[in-house]
Amino acid sequence: MLYRQSRILILDEPTAVLTPREIEQLFDAVRAMAAQGKAIVFISHKLEEVMAIADEIAILRKGSVVDEMPAESVQSKAELAKRMVGREVLLKVDREPLEPRQVVLRVRGLRDSVLDDISFDLRQGEILGVVGVAGNGQKRLVEVVSGLEPPQEGEIRILGEQWIRFFSKKRWDASLSYIPEDRIGVASCMGLDLVDNFLLTTREGFSSGPWLRRAEAEKKLKELIEKFGIKAPSSRVTARQLSGGNLQKMVLAREFFRRPRLIVAEQPTQGLDIGATEDVWRILLKARERAGILLITGDLREAMTLSDRIGVMFGGRLMDLFPVSDEEKMEKIGPLMAGIET
Structure with a gap:
């Protein structure tokens, strides 16, 4: 130019x-x-x-x-x-420290064509924020942990079970919830109404043999729309009629209804205005009371606001992993994102 x-x-x-x-x-x-x-x-x-x-x-x-x-x-x-x-926005949330409990995700020596010896633990009650310039292995890490791609080398244990055993018999509730970066193309079906979108990952909870209890699902969805502050004319409107922020809150409401113990949140506020971002932050902080959250984000402010620990990725490697209370290392996030050892 x-x-x-x-x-x-x-x-x-x-x-x-x-x-x-x-x-x-x-x-x-x-x-x-x-x-x-x-x-x-x-x-x-x-x-x-x-x-x-x-x-x-x-x-x-x-x-x-x-x-x-x-x-x-x-x-x-x-x-x-x-x-x-059009309203007051505080631009911050209170992250009350919680006592980390049992390990919900254990990764050891994860390697493939993209990832290079990734190892970490994630416990219930904490948010582990993974930051880095896009294209440095974060996407592959999400795909492997969420079950979209199998691990090539190394070990992953989810809720105490080996990766292959966990995904061979994964439960619909009290298990793992994945919040994709692409809320339009992956997390929802834009041409379906909100009830059908709600049932995408919760239908087993509303099934009796071959029958689907759709009326019961709609009743529960209406409760969630009220609880999560989703602005929708009715539960029968299609997903494409919601704003980006309300669609994301719809996805979060659906996934948290499943009472997950492990949450993989990939760029959860990307493209949202500041008001919707604040709402999503509060929902995620509330969710860590019963779950461990792996937060993948390109927004450093988001990572520093929500995370208990931060990991920095570059070239498929986890350059460092440290608590947000470590001010010296927090100052070095920029160089680490550029692949500079400190």
Whole structure:
């Protein structure tokens, strides 16, 4: 774009796959281009980035620009968040420490064409956040732990059972729940109504022989819609009629109804506005009371807010694993994401 001497640049979520240091370098370059007279449209849902780089801010909601303002007129992220979602947003949640209990996931020496000697334990009562630039093995780790791909080398024990035994007789409840990154294409069927989407992973709980107790499932779904604050006209609307945030809360309501003891949450707030993100964070923190949560996220703020421990991945390796209380190591997350041993 620079070689072509473009005068207008549109950057859509440009920091999604960058380390903190690379983000700083990008911002320096963006400021330099703006100083040269170029016009830059910077699209992001990360409020701190918008406030750090923008001269003017426009808020887009449901396909329309609903507000515009000079960046200097916005006093805080909380004020910007309120303008975005129309209500007060705290931008933080209280993560009360819990006593870790039994091991729900044990990984030892996991290796294949992507992963390189991955080992860790996850206990009930804790959230283990795995961060890293996209494409460094996080996706394969999720696929193997969730049963989508078999482990090639190494050992995985889920709820005390070997991987192959666990998935050969997996229960529908009190077991493992997977919250995929793709809530539209994988976690739900957009053309089906909410009741059928609810039954995608819970139907065994509403079956009597060959019969499906759909009315009972719909009654339970209505209770969950109320409990999780899902904004839906009725349980009979299709999934595509929900906003991204409400669809994600629908997926979470369905999976947590199964009372899982192990939760694999992959990019659970990707693409959500700040209000929906806060709701999802609260739901995940509540869920760790009875489960261990493996959180895969590219959002460092999310990882630091929710996690009890953080693991950093690069090149298929787990570069380091440490508690969020270790301030010295928390400072080194950026270099670790770039593959720099510290």
